[in-house]
Amino acid sequence: MIEVVAPCAGQVGKLADVADPVFAAEMVGSGISIDPPREPITAVAPVAGTVVKAHPHAMAIQAADGSGVLVHLGLDTVQLHGEGFEVLIQEKAQVRSGEPLVRWNPAEVEAGGRDPMVLLCVLDTAPGAVHCERIGEQVSSGEAVFTWGD
Numbered sequence: 001m002i003e004v005v006a007p008c009a010g011q012v013g014k015l016a017d018v019a020d021p022v023f024a025a026e027m028v029g030s031g032i033s034i035d036p037p038r039e040p041i042t043a044v045a046p047v048a049g050t051v052v053k054a055h056p057h058a059m060a061i062q063a064a065d066g067s068g069v070l071v072h073l074g075l076d077t078v079q080l081h082g083e084g085f086e087v088l089i090q091e092k093a094q095v096r097s098g099e100p101l102v103r104w105n106p107a108e109v110e111a112g113g114r115d116p117m118v119l120l121c122v123l124d125t126a127p128g129a130v131h132c133e134r135i136g137e138q139v140s141s142g143e144a145v146f147t148w149g150d
Helices: 106-111
Strands: 002-005 010-014 029-035 041-044 049-055 058-062 068-073 085-087 100-104 118-123 144-148
Touching: 029 068, 029 144, 068 100, 100 106
Parallel strands: none
Antiparallel strands: 002 144, 010 029, 029 118, 041 100, 049 058, 058 068, 068 118, 085 100
C-alpha cells in the first residue's frame, strides 16, 4: 500500500468537478484535485519513486509497486511552455515523498486566464479506482490524501 500525499496545500476536490473533460472523465487515471492557494508555492512529490516525466507543468513518478502518479499543475498550462514554472528535479531522479518538484505561482496562472487547479492521478487506473476520504477538506502540502494499492 502506498500513501499518496498532497503535492500542495489547498482544498481537495473530485476530478469529476474540474473544468477539463479528459481529467474529469478520469481518462488519464483516477484521482483527486486540489485547489491551491493563490501565492507562490512549491509542488512536492506525492509518492516516493522515480521521476519518469518532468515537464514544468506536470510530473509523473513511478512508485516502488510500478504505479505511476501524475501531478498536473493547472489546466491548459502546457500552453505556457514552462514560463512561470521552475523545475527542481530531473527525469530519472529518485525522490522521496514530499520532496520539492516545481516552484510556481497559481495566482499568476489564474491571472493569465487559466485554472490553477492541481490534479493528482494514479495513471492508467479505471474511473473511480481511487477512494479519497478527504474530499472537501483543506490539506497541507505533504499531508496524506489517500492510499493506493494492496
